[in-house]
Amino acid sequence: xxxxxxxxxxxxxxxxxxxxxxxxxxxxxxxxxxxxxxxxxxxxxxxxxxxxxxxxxxxxxxxxxxxxxxxxxxxxxxxxxxxxxxxxxxxxxxxxxxxxxxxxxxxxxxxxxxxxxxxxxxxxxxxxxxxxxxxx
Numbered sequence: 001x002x003x004x005x006x007x008x009x010x011x012x013x014x015x016x017x018x019x020x021x022x023x024x025x026x027x028x029x030x031x032x033x034x035x036x037x038x039x040x041x042x043x044x045x046x047x048x049x050x051x052x053x054x055x056x057x058x059x060x061x062x063x064x065x066x067x068x069x070x071x072x073x074x075x076x077x078x079x080x081x082x083x084x085x086x087x088x089x090x091x092x093x094x095x096x097x098x099x100x101x102x103x104x105x106x107x108x109x110x111x112x113x114x115x116x117x118x119x120x121x122x123x124x125x126x127x128x129x130x131x132x133x134x135x136x
C-alpha cells in the first residue's frame with residue numbers, strides 16, 4: 001500500500017499544481033480582477049493598521065496626529081476598495097442577464113466609489129508632501 005501512495009502522491013501534486021480553476025478567458029479575467037481588488041484592500045488595511053500602531057510609538061505629537069489621520073484615510077479607502085470589489089462581483093454574477101437599470105446602478109456605485117478612492121488618495125498625497133516639506 002505504501003508503494004501506491006508513494007507513486008500516486010507526486011503525480012497528484014504535479015497535476016493539482018497545473019489544474020487551473022479558470023476554464024475560459026472570461027473566468028480568468030473575473031477571478032484576477034476580483035483578486036486585484038482584494039489585494040489592494042488588504043494592502044490599504046495593513047497600512048492603516050500599521051499607522052494606527054505607530055502613532056503611539058512616535059514621540060512627536062504632530063507626527064502622531066498625522067499618522068492617526070492617515071490611518072483613518074487608509075481605512076476608509078480600503079472600505080471603498082471592498083465596496084468596489086463587491087459591485088464588480090455583483091456585475092459579473094448577473095452577466096448578460098443583467099437589466100439596464102441594475103447595470104447602470106452598479107456602474108454608478110462603482111464610479112462613486114472610485115471618486116471617493118481618488119479623494120482619499122489626494123488627501124494622503126497632500127499630507128505626505130506636507131510632511132516632506134516640514135522635514136526639509
